[in-house]
Amino acid sequence: MNRYGTFPANQPRTGAPPRPALPFFERTYEHGVMATTDRQATTLALAHALSAAERGLAVLPLSRTKLPALRSPHRDEPGPPDRPCHGECGRFGHGVYDASTDPVRIRALFAAAPWATGYGIACGLPPYHLIGVDLDTKSGTDSSAALRELALRHLFTIPETVVVLTPSGGRHLWLTGPPDLVVPNSAGRLAPGIDIRGAGGYLVGPGSRTDHGVYTAAPGTARLAPAPCPPSLLRLLLPPPHTPAPAPPVSGDHGRGLVQFVLSAHEGQRNTRLFWAACRAYENGIGPALAAPLTEAALHTGLSEREARATIASAARMTGHRP
Numbered sequence: 001m002n003r004y005g006t007f008p009a010n011q012p013r014t015g016a017p018p019r020p021a022l023p024f025f026e027r028t029y030e031h032g033v034m035a036t037t038d039r040q041a042t043t044l045a046l047a048h049a050l051s052a053a054e055r056g057l058a059v060l061p062l063s064r065t066k067l068p069a070l071r072s073p074h075r076d077e078p079g080p081p082d083r084p085c086h087g088e089c090g091r092f093g094h095g096v097y098d099a100s101t102d103p104v105r106i107r108a109l110f111a112a113a114p115w116a117t118g119y120g121i122a123c124g125l126p127p128y129h130l131i132g133v134d135l136d137t138k139s140g141t142d143s144s145a146a147l148r149e150l151a152l153r154h155l156f157t158i159p160e161t162v163v164v165l166t167p168s169g170g171r172h173l174w175l176t177g178p179p180d181l182v183v184p185n186s187a188g189r190l191a192p193g194i195d196i197r198g199a200g201g202y203l204v205g206p207g208s209r210t211d212h213g214v215y216t217a218a219p220g221t222a223r224l225a226p227a228p229c230p231p232s233l234l235r236l237l238l239p240p241p242h243t244p245a246p247a248p249p250v251s252g253d254h255g256r257g258l259v260q261f262v263l264s265a266h267e268g269q270r271n272t273r274l275f276w277a278a279c280r281a282y283e284n285g286i287g288p289a290l291a292a293p294l295t296e297a298a299l300h301t302g303l304s305e306r307e308a309r310a311t312i313a314s315a316a317r318m319t320g321h322r323p
């Protein structure tokens with residue numbers, strides 16, 4: 001741990017393509033010198049939101065309670081809809097689905113929510129496919145220690161990346177995910193006090209003001225770009241297979257168990273199972289031999305050939321092999 005309570009950056013950066021820096025202000029504004037009115041808070045939140053959007057992060061206005069500032073336009077409609085509206089109606093108020101990188105739309109969102117004092121950054125969207133690791137302090141557990149323990153047990157290193165400090169003393173680590181995998185939101189599944197913000201979730205952006213204080217980028221991390229999520233951490237973030245059965249055998253039957261594992265996937269778990277199986281195959285040295293049978297199995301479950309190949313290639317890269 002370094003002096004900011006983050007993790008050492010001991011992953012070599014050589015060879016990696018340069019990533020754009022994020023222009024977040026490390027210090028925003030403080031109590032005391034000048035009272036921050038709600039209006040100023042809104043203006044500042046908008047400025048921060050636009051700055052984030054310039055770097056490709058989709059943003060939406062948040063209220064002081066950290067919730068989306070705009071309420072659903074469908075809240076008074078009777079009964080649950082057949083298909084929930086994610087903004088197809090053209091109005092604002094669809095939570096994270098409002099998020100945008102378009103400055104005109106962002107200004108319109110904030111104009112519709114003049115009480116907004118913060119902004120959310122949607123996770124799981126291109127180009128970063130952001131994954132937020134939310135290290136909580138409220139639960140009375142040492143979530144940072146829990147993450148370090150996970151890192152030791154699963155042999156990964158938390159890379160140097162954007163860290164946002166929360167008013168309650170918590171920290172958000174920003175990581176990027178591969179474009180072809182959906183990382184779900186979870187609370188406390190990895191370890192007590194560790195929440196994951198993935199697809200459909202959002203992170204409170206640095207510079208946001210809430211009832212409890214201001215979110216700020218940790219000193220020294222404001223200009224970093226979010227670093228890729230380590231593969232073995234990524235695998236912990238993916239939903240566990242739904243079957244209570246033990247992990248399928250890898251050796252002895254030349255990966256037939258892995259193929260079977262993919263074949264028995266339900267619609268919601270096809271890609272995840274294929275990725276998991278392909279990772280195990282590559283880790284066990286039978287990746288290249290099993291690529292074709294795994295693709296075949298994935299086609300049986302209804303994945304397209306393109307999807308299947310992309311997922312297997314992703315697994316190969318993740319495990320340090322050439323796709």
Ligand SMILES: [Zn+2]
Binds near residue numbers: 085089090
């Ligand atoms: Zn709608």
